[in-house]
Amino acid sequence: MSEQPQGLAFEDFAEGMVIELGDKLVTAEEIIEFASEFDPQPFHLDEQAGRASILGGLAASGWHTCCMLMRMVADKVLNGSLAQGAPGIDELRWLKPVLAGDTLTARIHVLSTRVSRSRPSIGFIAMRSEMWNQRGERVMEQSNSVMFRLRGGSA
Numbered sequence: 845m846s847e848q849p850q851g852l853a854f855e856d857f858a859e860g861m862v863i864e865l866g867d868k869l870v871t872a873e874e875i876i877e878f879a880s881e882f883d884p885q886p887f888h889l890d891e892q893a894g895r896a897s898i899l900g901g902l903a904a905s906g907w908h909t910c911c912m913l914m915r916m917v918a919d920k921v922l923n924g925s926l927a928q929g930a931p932g933i934d935e936l937r938w939l940k941p942v943l944a945g946d947t948l949t950a951r952i953h954v955l956s957t958r959v960s961r962s963r964p965s966i967g968f969i970a971m972r973s974e975m976w977n978q979r980g981e982r983v984m985e986q987s988n989s990v991m992f993r994l995r996g997g998s999a
Contacts, residue, residue: 851925854957854967854992861954865916865973870904872944878908891944904942909984913975916950926993928966935987942983950975955987959994966991 872891879888883905886893894902904912921927942948955970968989975984 851923852921852992853926853995854959854969855995857954857957857967857969857992859954859956863921863952863954865913865920865950865952868912868916868948868950870912870942870944870946870948872902875902875904875908875944878911879905883907894943899941900943901941902944904944906938906984909938909942909948909975910936910986912948913950913973913984913986917952917973921952922990926995928991928993930988930990933986933988935985937985938983939985940977940981940983942977946983947978948975948983949978960991965994967994 876889879885885905887897887899887903888894888905888908891902894900897903951974953972953974955972957970958968960966960968968991970989971987973984973986973988974982976982
């Protein structure tokens, strides 16, 4: 029998719990690199084009913002845990542009927990993630569930 990771399991989450994910400085270089590969719109690739747009400067793609949140969640919650993936995103909102030089902060609010009826070794953690910039402006929010094994439960 292989040893399970000692990270977070379903039982470690409770409704009302808040998990701070830390800070992330967003650089012009990473905005351009991501956009060049995945979202090559002018306001994601060029400072002048960004300033001329309603975004007000070189702006990260919303998908890049999602990826930055995902990295923060992976680093603080998922890696080394008993996480089993997610069934999807229920809601995703981009509220303000993320600009080069912004420092993003994120947190997770645990909304509810429930054990799966069809797979009792797995539980669902419903959560809302929020991300804001250094001015305290919320730039993104996302609601989704993540599946975690129960301690001692097999996949």
